[in-house]
Structures are given as structure tokens and as C-alpha cells.
Amino acid sequence: MIALLGPRAGITPLNTENLVLAAILVTLIICADFFEIDAPLASARVTVSVSAAVCFAAAISLGPVLGCVVAGMGALVVELIQRTALIKTVVNVVNYIMAAFVGGYVYLSLADVSMSPIASIENFAATLLAAGAYTIVNTGTISIVIAQVLEQPALQLWLANFRGAIFEHISLPTLGVMIPVLYRESIFALIIVVIPLLGPYLAFRSYRQVHEETRETLSVLADMLDRRDPYTAEHSQRVSDMVAIMLQNYPDVSFDEYETVITAARIHDLGKVTTSDATLLKPGKLEPHEFEEMKRHSVAGAEIMGNISIFSDVSTIIRYHHERWDGTGYPERVSGYDIPLGSRLIAVADTYDAMTTDRPYRSALSHQVAIDEIRRNSGTQFDPAAVDALLKAIGEPIEVPSCVVQNMKPSD
Known part of the structure; x- marks a missing residue:
């Protein structure tokens, strides 16, 4: 696959700077994945993690090849720590790899990688398109897998699960743009990225909480009415x-x-x-x-x-x-x-x-x-x-x- 893509595959040199950044990003993905939020569904468990921002950052900072390796390694470590079932581990790791590779490839194809992702309008537009591609692959893969289990059309399942929060799903990887920008200033500046990542995390948590509490409240009301x-x-x-x-x-x-x-x-x-x-x-x-x-x-x-x-x-x-x-x-x-x-x-x-x-x-x-x-x-x-x-x-x-x-x- 890399050979077919040629120079656009974006094979990043394995120098000290890139390896250090890769290690930091793997660590951030592992930490972020422990703060996942359940999507508001009654009949299936789908989770959302702020690690999408870090995976996307790896894709646009290190290129699609090394970026997807970083995303996959981070996901694999989390699944091993949580002792997740083999089939779920494979699905989650492959999902991370595919989304990171596609996002990174789109960015590499459209942006001037010699400049920051926000250095020009063209790069900024490329970042948004790459984030959209990342989101489609990420959420689409989940929908396809769950659709096979529930025997439902994947597109309908995707619309049911993600259309209510599509802006949040796209904006989350877009926040990953801050990581390479801050890293160019100082490795310690990456600490700052934790603050804006808390925003989507709290937003998704509130979104889930509102749905869950509303559903539970209505069920309690129905039970109270029956007991009346x-x-x-x-x-x-x-x-x-x-x-x-x-x-x-x-x-x-x-x-x-x-x-x-x-x-x-x-x-x-x-x-x-x-x-x-x-x-x-x-x-x-x-x-x-x-x-x-x-x-x-x-x-x-x-x-x-x-x-x-x-x-x-x-x-x-x-x-x-x-x-x-x-x-x-x-x-x-x-x-x-x-x-x-x-x-x-x-x-x-x-x-x-x-x-x-x-x-x-x-x-x-x-x-x-x-x-x-x-x-x-x-x-x-x-x-x-x-x-x-x-x-x-x-x-x-x-x-x-x-x-x-x-x-x-x-x-x-």
C-alpha cells in the first residue's frame, strides 16, 4: 500500500526529534483513552474518547505512516491494560490506524508541510478536511462493526449515533492541531494542550449525562404512574x-x-x-x-x-x-x-x-x-x-x- 501511494505516503525520518514526539503522543493517547465517554444509546455501548485529538496530531505531525503506527500502539497498550477481548482489541486498533492514516494522508496531500497547520488559509482548510476524513473513518468503522452485530444498515446506524454530535466529533481531532504547534515552541508547552482537551471531554460527558438522566427520569415517572x-x-x-x-x-x-x-x-x-x-x-x-x-x-x-x-x-x-x-x-x-x-x-x-x-x-x-x-x-x-x-x-x-x-x- 505504501509503495502504491509513493511519496504521498509520507514516511517520516526516524530521527531523535520525531521519535521523542512519537513517544510523547503514544503516552498522551494512552492517558486520554482512560477518559472515554459512553455515547447515549440504550441498546449498544459506543464510546467517545478525546484521544482522537492526539491521534490526529500524530497523523499530521509525523505523517500518515508513522502517525498511524503511533495511534495503533497507543490503542493497543490501552486494550492490553484493560484486558479487552481479542476481537474488540483488533477492531479498536485497526480503527485507530485507519483513521490516523487517512487523516494524515489527506493533510499531506493538500497542505504545505513545511509550515504549521495554521500558517496559511490553505493549510487551515487542509486541516479541516483532514479532520473530517479522520472523523468519517473513525465513526464509520464503528458503525459498520456494530451494524453487523445488530443487523442494521451501517449508514442508518451512523446517522442515529453520530449526527447529533457531528460538530463535536469533527472539532475534537481539529484540536490536535495545537500539539505540533506547541511542540515546535517547547516540549513542555504540550502540557497546555490538556486544558482545551478538557472542553470536548466535559461536553461529551454532559451530552451523555443529559440523555441518560432524561431517559432514567422518564422511566421513573412511568413506573410511578403505574404504581399510582x-x-x-x-x-x-x-x-x-x-x-x-x-x-x-x-x-x-x-x-x-x-x-x-x-x-x-x-x-x-x-x-x-x-x-x-x-x-x-x-x-x-x-x-x-x-x-x-x-x-x-x-x-x-x-x-x-x-x-x-x-x-x-x-x-x-x-x-x-x-x-x-x-x-x-x-x-x-x-x-x-x-x-x-x-x-x-x-x-x-x-x-x-x-x-x-x-x-x-x-x-x-x-x-x-x-x-x-x-x-x-x-x-x-x-x-x-x-x-x-x-x-x-x-x-x-x-x-x-x-x-x-x-x-x-x-x-x-
Whole structure:
């Protein structure tokens, strides 16, 4: 590969100055990698490390070849210290090497390496492009690997995981420009680089913390709401678990949408915090005005979640989870595929759990009675595909319709 790239491979002379810089950068990568932050995902563990700045600095300071060796050595030492599994070690080390090599190669191809990365507009532009290339390779490799495990399209997974913090991901390696600039002044000046690196570290940590604390708070609220009515204890968790199994019947659903639907299922009844105890806990049939009060909970829940920008899609699913396939539901009487997929799945799982649980006004129905009722309402109250997904989830046989419905819109 180096031979094919020729002079652009950037083989840096192994003199004392470069070897000292390489040793310092390896040390910085090792130290930085112990300050990694988990990305805000519920179904997979992806970490972000400020070592990206140091790896990028190695790539533009020492060239793509020596730079990727430095990045790989730093990553390998960390994985060995942490006793990481072999396959994960290989993936992480290769990722560091590839990202550093591509970033360094782009910089070497576009910049005047006789000058500092910030000495001219051309060099500065080359630095930004190289940082972008580094980020794409770094995050892209992670997405490809995780996509194989989760059986999800890599591009969709990349968009779901990194688009919310893409600026932070690009700006992080860009900070590595300071390292070669400071090193030219004094080796001790590298201590200063620790200060700006704390900024991205704290930003990523806050980003993760906000997501995690918000998710946990909403789950606690859902549990408290369930405990408010002793007949619905753990209802939201059961619905969420059922929907997660039902989603296995939808292989084309993106990782992003999967996370959104599961979150919505977990807190689908959040709006009932606005419903009075007299209505919520009434042991008999609701009066018309009480039913209208109960119906408002889906809109109330959507409005609560709508105030949190990162959960706007969750808000939409909650709003429509009581709509019916035939358009006679509430709050907006939408029908068919105009109802979000998550809402359609929650509607079926919610109904099954409600029927098989003791309620203030009746005892729990048997599993078979609940299944028969859901089957009977397939195509009217419920999306037939969502009903099939529930039946598969609980191991029930799926009935084959006696006729084929014409001109049906393809499933989501």
C-alpha cells in the first residue's frame, strides 16, 4: 500500500526529534483513552474518547505512516491494560490506524508541510478536511462493526449515533492541531494542550449525562404512574418489552427508529399524570365527560415530551398510540399508514396487556380471550401486520386471510 501511494505516503525520518514526539503522543493517547465517554444509546455501548485529538496530531505531525503506527500502539497498550477481548482489541486498533492514516494522508496531500497547520488559509482548510476524513473513518468503522452485530444498515446506524454530535466529533481531532504547534515552541508547552482537551471531554460527558438522566427520569415517572394505579403496576415495562419483541418482525426498521419506539412504549401513558384519581381509579364504567378526560392523556403525554427536542419523534408516537386502523380512534382520527409504526405496535401490545391484567372494573381476561379479541379487531382497530407481530411474539399461530386485499400500501 505504501509503495502504491509513493511519496504521498509520507514516511517520516526516524530521527531523535520525531521519535521523542512519537513517544510523547503514544503516552498522551494512552492517558486520554482512560477518559472515554459512553455515547447515549440504550441498546449498544459506543464510546467517545478525546484521544482522537492526539491521534490526529500524530497523523499530521509525523505523517500518515508513522502517525498511524503511533495511534495503533497507543490503542493497543490501552486494550492490553484493560484486558479487552481479542476481537474488540483488533477492531479498536485497526480503527485507530485507519483513521490516523487517512487523516494524515489527506493533510499531506493538500497542505504545505513545511509550515504549521495554521500558517496559511490553505493549510487551515487542509486541516479541516483532514479532520473530517479522520472523523468519517473513525465513526464509520464503528458503525459498520456494530451494524453487523445488530443487523442494521451501517449508514442508518451512523446517522442515529453520530449526527447529533457531528460538530463535536469533527472539532475534537481539529484540536490536535495545537500539539505540533506547541511542540515546535517547547516540549513542555504540550502540557497546555490538556486544558482545551478538557472542553470536548466535559461536553461529551454532559451530552451523555443529559440523555441518560432524561431517559432514567422518564422511566421513573412511568413506573410511578403505574404504581399510582395498583392494577397497572409495571404495565409500561411489559408493553415496552412486548414491543421490543414485536419489532423483530420488522427487519427494515432502523436502529434510530427502534430506539425511539422502545422509548415511546416505555412512557406511552406519561400523560396520565394529568388525569384525576377519580377518573383513573374509578371502579365502574366511565361517564362521557370522564372518558373525554381520559382520552386527553395521549395529547398531554405528547406535549410533555414535545418540550424535549431530542424526544420529538417519541412525542409523535405517544400522541397517536390510541388511533385506530380504521380512523375512528383519538385524538385526531388518523388511519392506516398515517399512524406511526410505533403507535400501531404500542396499540396492540397495550391492549393485550390491559385485557390480561386485573382492572378496577373487571378481572383479568384469559390469554385466549384476549388473543381472540385482538384477532377479531385486526384490520379495524389494529394494523393487521402489528397483530401478526404480536402473535409471533407470544407464539400464537398466524391466521392466513381468505382473500388478498388489493392495492395495499407496502408495510413500513
